[in-house]
């Protein structure tokens with residue numbers, strides 16, 4: 001689904017594009033090359049490719065998979081895509097270690113109740129490239145910048161690119177529309193670094209904001225990040241508002 005020039009939504013359980021539980025999976029079209037941002041659960045990564053084809057995106061141009069973090073709903077399909085499409089999987093250092101060892105082993109979750117255990121299983125993979133804060137990656141004619149934005153997980157990364165439509169920011173589960181955040185119990189989230197991570201994203205003054213779940217927006221994306229910063233600095237819980 002084309003969202004704006006150069007930006008597509010090609011996977012999402014919530015929007016019914018791909019199997020239930022998949023996060024929002026975006027594709028950046030830089031012309032000669034494409035980059036996918038997050039890739040959903042491991043159930044059916046081919047469904048994301050099918051959506052890309054429906055949108056007229058040539059799969060032969062798919063070069064990168066940027067991972068915001070390696071929770072199963074964001075990174076479950078990466079092993080399949082790496083093996084079958086030859087994508088270059090890129091993740092931050094801490095997330096890359098979790099991807100390599102597996103979520104269960106990394107967080108000592110092997111003995112948790114069965115009902116939750118399946119969620120923590122992820123097909124392990126070795127990232128092809130470890131990202132560094134501020135690193136710039138050329139995706140065809142577009143330049144994508146990786147930003148270490150700790151909070152939701154200690155190693156979370158966000159990605160921004162400037163298109164003719166403005167500055168587009170892909171923020172994973174770090175911050176959502178209306179300033180919601182996703183804070184997990186330690187050690188899964190980095191509470192002490194969350195505000196710092198949000199402020200880094202706020203300073204980018206994003207136009208489009210494309211989170212891993214819930215709503216995305218093409219305009220004034222920074223307002224939602226600013227709202228999250230204000231909530232956190234003032235000790236307020238995000239106000240529950242209709243999502244409009």
Ligand SMILES: [Fe+2]
Nearest residue numbers: 069071152173
């Ligand atoms: Fe997450």
